[in-house]
Amino acid sequence: xxxxxxxxxxxxxxxxxxxxxxxxxxxxxxxxxxxxxxxxxxxxxxxxxxxxxxxxxxxxxxxxxxxxxxxxxxxxxxxxxxxxxxxxxxxxxxxxx
Amino acid sequence: xxxxxxxxxxxxxxxxxxxxxxxxxxxxxxxxxxxxxxxxxxxxxxxxxxxxxxxxxxxxxxxxxxxxxxxxxxxxxxxxxxxxxxxxxxxxxxxxxxxxxxxxxxxxxxxxxxxxxxxxxxxxxxxxxxxxxxxxxxxxxxxxxxxxxxxxxxxxxxxxxxxxxxxxxxxxxxxxxxxxxxxxxxxxxxxxxxxxxxxxxxxxxxxxxxxxxxxxxxxxxxxxxxxxxxxxxxxxxxxxxxxxxxxxxxxxxxxxxxxxxxxxxxxxxxxxxxxxxxxxxxxxxxxxxxxxxxxxxxxxxxxxxxxxxxxxxxxxxxxxxxxxxxxxxxxxxxxxxxxxxxxxxxxxxxxxxxxxxxxxxxxxxxxxxxxxxxxxxxxxxxxxxxxxxxxxxxxxxxxxxxxxxxxxxxxxxxxxxxxxxxxxxxxxxxxxxxxxxxxxxxxxxxxxxxxxxxxxxxxxxxxxxxxx
Numbered sequence: 101x102x103x104x105x106x107x108x109x110x111x112x113x114x115x116x117x118x119x120x121x122x123x124x125x126x127x128x129x130x131x132x133x134x135x136x137x138x139x140x141x142x143x144x145x146x147x148x149x150x151x152x153x154x155x156x157x158x159x160x161x162x163x164x165x166x167x168x169x170x171x172x173x174x175x176x177x178x179x180x181x182x183x184x185x186x187x188x189x190x191x192x193x194x195x196x197x
Numbered sequence: 198x199x200x201x202x203x204x205x206x207x208x209x210x211x212x213x214x215x216x217x218x219x220x221x222x223x224x225x226x227x228x229x230x231x232x233x234x235x236x237x238x239x240x241x242x243x244x245x246x247x248x249x250x251x252x253x254x255x256x257x258x259x260x261x262x263x264x265x266x267x268x269x270x271x272x273x274x275x276x277x278x279x280x281x282x283x284x285x286x287x288x289x290x291x292x293x294x295x296x297x298x299x300x301x302x303x304x305x306x307x308x309x310x311x312x313x314x315x316x317x318x319x320x321x322x323x324x325x326x327x328x329x330x331x332x333x334x335x336x337x338x339x340x341x342x343x344x345x346x347x348x349x350x351x352x353x354x355x356x357x358x359x360x361x362x363x364x365x366x367x368x369x370x371x372x373x374x375x376x377x378x379x380x381x382x383x384x385x386x387x388x389x390x391x392x393x394x395x396x397x398x399x400x401x402x403x404x405x406x407x408x409x410x411x412x413x414x415x416x417x418x419x420x421x422x423x424x425x426x427x428x429x430x431x432x433x434x435x436x437x438x439x440x441x442x443x444x445x446x447x448x449x450x451x452x453x454x455x456x457x458x459x460x461x462x463x464x465x466x467x468x469x470x471x472x473x474x475x476x477x478x479x480x481x482x483x484x485x486x487x488x489x490x491x492x493x494x495x496x497x498x499x500x501x502x503x504x505x506x507x508x509x510x511x512x513x514x515x516x517x518x519x520x521x522x523x524x525x526x527x528x529x530x531x532x533x534x535x536x537x538x539x540x541x542x543x544x545x546x547x548x549x550x551x552x553x554x555x556x557x558x559x560x561x562x563x564x565x566x567x568x569x570x571x572x573x574x575x576x577x578x579x580x581x582x583x584x585x586x587x588x589x590x591x592x593x594x595x596x597x598x599x600x601x602x603x604x605x606x607x608x609x610x611x612x613x614x615x616x617x618x619x620x621x622x623x624x625x626x627x628x629x630x631x632x633x634x635x636x637x638x639x640x641x642x643x644x645x646x647x648x649x650x651x652x653x654x655x656x657x658x659x660x661x662x663x664x665x
Contacts, residue, residue: 101332101453105347105373108253124346126251128239131346139434140331146578150433152331154575156338157244158237159319159463161576161608162329170302172608172644176341177286179239 102134114184123180130156130163130175133186141165141175142189164189198282200303200652207233209524210296210309211279212287212466215243216267216510217502217517218315219274224521226279228532233307234274235285235298237643240345241271243317243502244337245510248345259372260344261365263407263510270514289640290314290470292495297640304649311497311524314467315517318460318503321482321560322617323358324567326428328456329575332435336366336457349375352452355438357381357427360459360558361408367415377419379449381427381440383458385561395553402550422447425561429454458560462504465610468638471495476631479555480507481565482616483635490523491516499523507555512547515540566620573621574614576607584618588625595619595636608644611636 109124116138123132130153133141140150142164153163156176163175166187175186211222214236222234234241242249246267254260274281282300289297294309320335327333336356342348349370355378356367367380399405415421424440430448431437438451461482468474473494474483484506491499499520502513519541522534567573567581579602587601595611595618598604604618605611611618615636623633 101350101352102342102348103351105259105343105349106253106255108255108347126248126253127346131342131348134342135346135348144576144578149329149578150331151329152434153334154329154338155320155335155613156341157319159609159612160335164608170646177237177239177284179284 101137104135112180112182114180114186116186117188125180127180128176129165129167129173129178129180129184129186132180133163133165133175138188140188143191145191148191198300200298200300200305201654203233203298203305203307204231206308206310207231208309208528209233209311209313209521210235210294210307211313211315212290212296213243213315213317213502213504214238214241214281214283215245215315215317215502216270216514217317217504217520218243218313219270219517220514221313221315221501221517221521222279222281223270223274223277224518224534225524226277228525228534229529230525232277232279233309234279234281235287235296236281236283237286239283241274241281241283242267244341246271247341252344253347254343254373259369261369264344267510286643286645287466288643288645290466290498291640292471292498294497299645299649302646302649303652304645306653310528312499313517313520313524314470314472314498314500314504315502315513316463316466316504317513318507319463319612320457321459321461322613323456323458323564324571324573324581324617325456325564326571327430327435329572330429330431330435331433332431332452333429333454333456336363336455337460339453339455340366340369343369343373349373350453350455351375353378353450354453354455355379355381355449355451356455356457357383357424357438357440358457359384359560360457361404361554362460363457364408364411364415366455366457367419368411371415371418378451380415380419380421381424381438382421383424383427383561383564384558385425388557388559391559392553392557395550395556399550399553404550404554425563427564458564459558460503460507461616462506463612464504464635465612465638465642467493467500467504468635469640469642470498472498472500474635476629477506479552479559481559482507491520492523508548508551512544515544515547519544565617566624567617573617574602574604574607576609576613577603579604579614581621584621585625588622592622593626594622594633598622599636605636610638610642
């Protein structure tokens with residue numbers, strides 16, 4: 101869906117659902133997911149429909165993901181960090197996750 | 198920067214680091230006010246100058262000179278003495294000007310003698326069938342990805358809607374070497390009738406020449422088709438876009454559909470702070486009631502920039518300056534400030550031509566007032582039909598609608614459904630959006646964790662108040 105214009109920025113290693121992904125310094129979590137071709141980052145609590153980042157400016161909340169164990173973070177507002185663990189969210193966020 | 202490093206009190210707190218916030222903070226700090234600026238994004242610039250200090254897009258022709266004008270504003274703010282805090286989410290503001298802010302998972306409450314809300318604009322909801330499918334995004338979102346991370350749409354890209362940003366994004370994608378399958382122009386032809394009387398002002402404005410050039414540039418490289426129906430189709434993700442005019446029905450295979458039908462003020466923080474708002478019939482949105490200095494109905498709280506009503510990035514900076522001058526004059530009357538009349542004249546010049554753009558790009562009713570199974574509330578998955586039915590049964594307003602359907606009660610707190618729900622109720626009940634009103638919004642206006650709340654510093658008096 102998206103490609104990088106230039107491979108600028110230092111590589112940043114993150115994992116998404118346990119899979120290693122190379123992001124770039126300056127990426128937000130949502131941007132890293134988009135460019136890695138991950139087709140959805142959560143499913144909805146009501147019908148389980150897949151959702152992907154929509155607005156990338158902090159208003160739609162469709163890019164909610166679990167970042168380093170904290171659920172429902174807005175992926176478009178969180179910069180990637182070396183070693184960051186990202187999990188997609190399935191339906192309702194389960195207690196203790 | 199940690200939350201604990203913040204001072205307990207500032208003369209001025211500016212919320213939002215776009216053009217209005219940057220200009221306001223810069224002017225106030227230079228005049229000697231202790232000034233803090235919070236922005237929830239990692240970097241400053243707001244949406245229009247997104248990534249201005251860090252963008253990997255080095256070819257200046259791609260984003261255009263209007264974008265790079267933001268660099269000066271950012272540099273001015275950085276050297277002004279204002280404390281600029283990125284990654285700082287303001288989740289609460291009350292009429293006593295206590296600001297609740299979270300930085301790196303830790304929350305703080307600080308006091309400000311004056312507050313300038315500069316939270317800018319967001320894209321107007323564009324509720325068409327399938328707009329929640331992965332592969333459908335806002336045009337602004339794609340532009341943000343381009344500015345901040347240098348990401349270019351790949352695969353089959355369709356852009357649909359109306360408004361200046363749509364054409365700017367198309368031009369930027371094309372300049373960067375991207376490809377656009379089609380641009381579906383939803384601007385209603387009938388809009389010209391109401392726009393024409395404002396044409397002379399527009400011709401004299403800086404937008405005129407720029408706009409024409411942009412349209413020519415895009416039309417030369419991408420097919421433009423008029424459409425009054427749009428549908429995103431796919432099961433797990435977007436596979437095609439259906440569109441047409443009248444009885445026409447066309448399909449185009451697509452990987453990415455970028456929607457845009459103008460921008461509207463981001464009202465959540467201001468409404469939650471108790472700032473009175475009114476309906477703007479020309480711009481079809483709610484905006485704060487403001488005095489000539491952009492002061493709101495709440496003493497000490499001003500709203501500047503596009504959050505005060507849409508006028509564009511350069512106008513936003515001038516509005517920020519006017520609001521900042523008012524703050525300086527109130528707190529430090531002896532300080533030297535720029536001549537407000539000069540700033541007002543510049544603002545007037547920037548606002549010229551806005552009426553023409555607003556009337557011309559006013560989105561069609563059918564794209565603002567959806568029908569049937571089309572989702573209105575993305576978070577709680579409430580359909581247009583449900584809202585219609587509830588309004589027909591006697592539900593009078595959006596707050597009652599929340600109780601019946603939960604629309605507006607998901608994580609986005611009504612940002613992506615508020616205007617649609619208000620308009621649908623007004624339509625069904627044969628009244629006006631002004632009469633129907635908007636969601637009642639309360640802090641926290643952004644979600645925070647209990648751990649963040651628990652991290653708030655507690656004074657001895659507060660501890661004793663609850664200890665037995």
